[in-house]
Amino acid sequence: MVEDLDPTSADAGVPAHFGDPMREQRLLETAAGVIDRSNREVIAVPGEERASWLHTLTTQHLSDLSANQGSELLVLSPNGHVEHHAYITEDGTTAWLDTEPGAGAGLLRYLEMMRFFTKVEPRDATSELAVLSVVGPAAADLFPDLGAPRVGAVPGPKFAAGSVPPEPTSLYSVREFEGGLARRVPLGVDLLVPREAKTSVIEKLGVPRAGLWAYEAVRVAARTPRLGWETDHRTIPAEAGLIATGVHLDKGCYRGQETVARVHHLGRPPRRLVLLHFDGVASDHPPAKGTPVELDGRAVGFVGTAVRHHELGMIALAVLKRNVADDARLTVGESAAAIDTA
Numbered sequence: 302m303v304e305d306l307d308p309t310s311a312d313a314g315v316p317a318h319f320g321d322p323m324r325e326q327r328l329l330e331t332a333a334g335v336i337d338r339s340n341r342e343v344i345a346v347p348g349e350e351r352a353s354w355l356h357t358l359t360t361q362h363l364s365d366l367s368a369n370q371g372s373e374l375l376v377l378s379p380n381g382h383v384e385h386h387a388y389i390t391e392d393g394t395t396a397w398l399d400t401e402p403g404a405g406a407g408l409l410r411y412l413e414m415m416r417f418f419t420k421v422e423p424r425d426a427t428s429e430l431a432v433l434s435v436v437g438p439a440a441a442d443l444f445p446d447l448g449a450p451r452v453g454a455v456p457g458p459k460f461a462a463g464s465v466p467p468e469p470t471s472l473y474s475v476r477e478f479e480g481g482l483a484r485r486v487p488l489g490v491d492l493l494v495p496r497e498a499k500t501s502v503i504e505k506l507g508v509p510r511a512g513l514w515a516y517e518a519v520r521v522a523a524r525t526p527r528l529g530w531e532t533d534h535r536t537i538p539a540e541a542g543l544i545a546t547g548v549h550l551d552k553g554c555y556r557g558q559e560t561v562a563r564v565h566h567l568g569r570p571p572r573r574l575v576l577l578h579f580d581g582v583a584s585d586h587p588p589a590k591g592t593p594v595e596l597d598g599r600a601v602g603f604v605g606t607a608v609r610h611h612e613l614g615m616i617a618l619a620v621l622k623r624n625v626a627d628d629a630r631l632t633v634g635e636s637a638a639a640i641d642t643a
Contacts, residue, residue, distance in 0.1 A: 303513060311402050311529065314340040318512035323611040325515035330611075333437035333489070334511035335503055339496065341432040342405025344387075344412070346396040348421035355389070355396060358415055360538065360561070362469050362549035368393030371473035371484045373547040375538060376411060381560025383536045385411070386528040386547065390475055390484050390493060397482070397493055399432050401528050430481060431499045433492040435508065436519060440489035443506070447474040447485040455545050458568040465551035479505065488523065518608040521618050524576055530590060531574060531605035531618050537561070539570035540620060572602065572620050576641040579607075579615040579633065587615050588633050594619050595632045601625050604633060616641075 304313035315337045318325060328334045346355065356363040361374035368391055376385035385408045387398040400408055405427060412423040435443060451472045456465055474485045479502050481494035494502045503510065520527070526541045537560060538548050550565060564570050577594070579587075587607035594602040602621035610616050615636070625631075631638040 312340055312513055314402070316510075316512045318514045319510055322512065322514045322518075322609075325509075325511035326518050326611040328509055329436045329511055329515050329519045331437070333435055333439035333443065333508050334515070335506050335508050336434045336436060336511050336513060336516045337431075337499070337503070338434050338491075338513070338516070339431035339499060340402040341399050342402060343426045343430045343432070343493065344398040344400070344405055344409050344423055345426035345429070346398065346412070346421055346423045347394060348419070350420040351396045352391075354415075354419045354421050357553070357555060358412070360548040360555060360557075361389070362467060362552045363389070365467070366391050366396070366469065369475040370469075371475045371486075372469035372471050374398075375543060375547045376408065377538070377555070377557025377561070379556055381537050381557035381564075382534065383528065383532050383538060383541065383543065386532075386543065388473075388484070388486070388491070390473075390482050392475070392477070392482055397426065397430065399430075399491075399493065404528065429496060430493045431496040433494060433499065433502065434489060434516065435492065435506065436489035436511070436516060439508075441485070443508070444476075444478075444483055444485065444490050447476060447483060447490065450474070450485050450487050452487070452545050456550060458566045460550070462551060465549065467552070470549050471546040488519065488525065514608070517606055518610050521576070521606050521608050521616055522610055522613060524574065524618065526574055526618065527606065531620060533603070533620075536572075536620070537564060537570060539564050540572040540574065542574040569623060571623060573623050575619055575621055577604070577617045577619050577631070577633070577638045578613065578641055579617070580637040580639075581615050585609075585615070587617065588636070592633055594621060594638065596625060596629050601631070 303317045359374040371390040387400040390397045484491045592604040593600040605618040607617035
C-alpha cells in the first residue's frame with residue numbers, strides 16, 4: 302500500500318504496486334491494466350438546475366451537458382488561482398464530481414456556500430462510489446461503445462468572440478457500468494462503481510492489476526498535471542496546462558475569469574509546465590514533491606510529481622518560470638536536470 306512505503310503521502314489507501322512496478326508500467330503502455338484509485342473523493346450534485354448552476358460557478362461550459370457525457374472543470378479564486386479541479390460525469394439525474402484525495406470537503410463547502418435558492422442538493426458521495434481506472438491502448442477495446450475523448454484546440458490570443466463552440470472544451474463519453482458509470486478519458490477509461498462492489502468489478506474486468514506508481518509514471522510521461530502536485534497556492538490555469546481540458550475561454554462570467562482572459566490574450570503566463578529528465582548520476586531516487594528547481598544557484602521553479610519510468614529513467618513534471626530557456630542547465634537537489642522539448 303502507498304502508506305506502507307510513504308506514510309506522509311496524500312495517496313494513502315490504495316496499492317502502490319503488486320511486486321514489479323516496471324512490469325506494471327509496461328503493461329499500461331502496451332496492453333491494459335486496472336488501477337485502484339478509490340482514494341479519490343466524490344461529490345454528487347442532483348437537482349434540476351445542476352447544469353446551469355455548475356456552468357456559472359466553474360471554468361467549463363456545462364449549461365448543455367447531457368446524460369452520458371463527462372468533462373473537466375476548475376474552480377478559481379477571485380484572483381484566478383486554481384482552487385479545485387474535478388472530473389464531471391453526468392448520468393441524466395445527477396452530476397458526479399470526482400476530485401483529489403483530501404480535496405472533496407473544500408469543494409463541497411464551496412458548492413454549499415453558492416447554493417442560494419438553486420434547485421441542487423450537493424453531497425459527499427465518497428462512501429457511495431469508488432474510482433477505478435483501466436489504462437492502456439487496449440482499454441478502449443473493453444469499452445468499444447465509448448467514443449474517443451475529444452479535447453478542443455485552444456484558440457490563439459485575441460480570438461474573435463463566438464469562435465469557440467458553446468460546449469465543453471473536453472468531452473468524454475459515458476455509459477452505465479456495473480451499477481455505476483464508465484467514462485472514456487485520454488489515459489483510458491475511468492470507472493465510478495459502487496464502493497462495495499469494487500473488488501467484484503476488478504475481477505469481472507479480467508485485466509491484470511497495476512499499482513498507483515505505474516499509473517503516475519504513465520501520467521507524468523503524458524504530461525498530465527494533477528491538482529496539488531503540479532499546482533500551488535498561486536497557480537493559474539495557463540501555467541499548469543489546464544486550459545485545453547478545463548477552461549472555456551469564451552463563456553459567461555465566473556470567478557477568476559478576468560485573470561484567465563488577461564493572461565491568455567497577453568500570451569505570457571508567468572510560469573509553465575515542463576517535463577524534466579534527471580541524469581541519475583548523483584542520486585537514483587526521484588526528488589520529493591516541492592523540491593526546488595535551481596538555475597545557477599537560484600530557485601526557478603518546483604518539482605511536482607517525480608517518478609522512475611521504465612524507459613525514460615527518472616523524470617518529473619515541474620513548474621518553472623517562463624523565462625527559463627529550454628536548454629538551461631538545471632539542478633534539483635544533487636541531480637542535474639534538463640527540459641524535454643519534444
